[in-house]
Amino acid sequence: MLTRREALLGSVLAAAAVATVGSAPVMAAAKDVAGLPREKVTLVSPPFVHAHDQVAKGGPRIVEFTMKIEEKPMVIDADGTQLNAMTYNGTIPGPLMVVHEGDYLELTLINPDTNTLGHNIDMHAATGGLGGGELTLVSPGEQATLRFKATRPGTFIYHCAPGGAMIPWHVVSGMSGAVMVLPRDGLKDDAGKPVHYDRIYYLGESDFYIPRDEQGKFKKYDSAGDNYDDTVKVMRGLIPTHVVFNGKAGSLTGENAMKAKVGETVLIVHSQANRDTRPHLIGGHGDFVWEQGKFANPPAKDLETWFIRGGSAGAALYTFRQPGIYAYVNHNLIEAVELGATAHFTVDGKWDDDLMTQVEAPKAIAS
Missing domain, CATH: 2.60.40.420 (Cupredoxins -  blue copper proteins)
Structure with a gap:
């Protein structure tokens, strides 16, 4: 018999399959950007940020990132309290990704077969249904690649959004991060003058x-999914x-x-x-x-x-x-x-x- 968690995940996967039918326009866009230069970026763990230019050099490019989803226990305080964490690239938060306005951010999201749950990524910097969530929903043992054009400069979060009660549960289990889209000519102060950062x-x-x-002691669980019912009850109290x-x-x-x-x-x-x-x-x-x-x-x-x-x-x-x-x-x-x-x-x-x-x-x- 399916657990409530498995039933929820199954319905989300089914919805995603329907949403991606007829995705030819997504593939057609590849022609338009095929000639652009590509830059492959290796992400680093927060609070640090991968090397990047504050002012863009040349025209738009495709910036490639790869992130692996990791489900693992993490200690969250000095008392040894354990979070059954779900993470992007093994860290909370997930890494900051930096591109420039007009660039294309291309992300390969990997869900190893050692995980137990389906995951995806909703990019607040992206334009399109669910921020790319329906195009990136991957079961254990799968990977997907999403590309979107960075049309708005600023800082934006990304997070897991697999549907229903799974959304807040995955987010408060660690699955969020951020994208920074810099203006091509760099940051400006309130008077429009360039500003630069050293770090x-x-x-x-x-x-x-x-x-x-x-x-009254904090509980521990064996795997990422085992704490679902108990955690949702605490979440609904809205008191972290x-x-x-x-x-x-x-x-x-x-x-x-x-x-x-x-x-x-x-x-x-x-x-x-x-x-x-x-x-x-x-x-x-x-x-x-x-x-x-x-x-x-x-x-x-x-x-x-x-x-x-x-x-x-x-x-x-x-x-x-x-x-x-x-x-x-x-x-x-x-x-x-x-x-x-x-x-x-x-x-x-x-x-x-x-x-x-x-x-x-x-x-x-x-x-």
């Missing part, structure tokens, strides 16, 4: 919903057990803190596939912030905290002016401190007393 980091914020046993950056509480602190130097300009790309969030850099600012993530719009200036809508990605540019450890948090401070949404930047350089100085050290108050 780029990508943070994916995730909300997890881990079931508990009768004693963990809110973290890059898959784990503390994943970007200590030795793993993001690095910079005084005088360097850093671009921070931040995505959240499911819930609203409020990034804040303690001790710094957003010099220029594309809060909605769309580079065709002028950035806001000098923000203390910005807003990333659930289901979107944004970008903030900041030039560090003082050395030290900067906490980058979700400024729902309960989620930052209690649930895990805190990262660190470690910045090297010389202190500037003109910007901040201790005039008098703490001392006892005279009676």
Whole structure:
């Protein structure tokens, strides 16, 4: 007898088969782009981003990426709590993919036969039914290749969307990432002048919903599908057990803190596939912030905290002016401190007393 999960997956696969019948126009488009140069890019794990030009060199090209889906247990806090994760390329979030406006992004999505579930990818940067979701739904042991034209500059999320209750379950199990489509002539400030970044980091914020046993301890499961019923019950309460950056509480602190130097300009790309969030850099600012993530719009200036809508990605540019450890948090401070949404930047350089100085050290108050 089919489980509810298997029945859901079967209906999604059937729908996808119907949706892709008569897909000749997709194949016909190959003629139009056959003469374009191709660039094969090897993805890297967040918070790092693959090498790319900030200003495009030459005309449009086809940029090729390959991502493998991995279902695997991942520890998400210092207490050893386990998430039965579903991932793109083995990381939460999946890697950031960078192209330029007018380029074609070509992604090969691989679902190894060692997995147990069907998966796909909904690209918010793409134009077409379900963001390519119906063209990329792959069962274990299958792969598919999707190509789309990057027509809108900005930062966009991607996520798994296999249908029904499977969509939120796969997303809060780790299956999201982001695409950045740069303007061909690079980023501009609010006055239209070019801006450049020395470093780029990508943070994916995730909300997890881990079931508990009768004693209140977080439960563990053998495979990706075994936790479905229990997790859905927790999800429906809309109260996450963990809110973290890059898959784990503390994943970007200590030795793993993001690095910079005084005088360097850093671009921070931040995505959240499911819930609203409020990034804040303690001790710094957003010099220029594309809060909605769309580079065709002028950035806001000098923000203390910005807003990333659930289901979107944004970008903030900041030039560090003082050395030290900067906490980058979700400024729902309960989620930052209690649930895990805190990262660190470690910045090297010389202190500037003109910007901040201790005039008098703490001392006892005279009676």
